[in-house]
Amino acid sequence: MLPLTKEQEAALGLELAAKRQEHADLNAAIEMLTESHVPDRMLIQRLKKRKLMLKDRIVQLENILLPDIIA
Structure with a gap:
């Protein structure tokens, strides 16, 4: 992966x-x-699904910005 600007x-x-x-x-x-x-209940389920999608993107961004250092 190339370093970020x-x-x-x-x-x-x-x-x-x-x-x-x-x-x-x-x-x-x-x-x-x-x-x-x-x-x-339907609205709550839709919000929970959106929240889960956001969590996945947050983890993705954190992995890009804070990559694990292999020691």
Whole structure:
């Protein structure tokens, strides 16, 4: 894998921060919906699926930005 330019690293860092924030926001929304009087199960499932997709992208970005050092 080629080393990242500073611009690429900055862009990926911004994307990572945005994905982490969206993940946290979804988590809060899911909690709020789950605790409501009549939870919308379909909406909760869609949000959980989106949250899982975000988590996968977060891990992907972290692996690009913070590669494991083989010792």
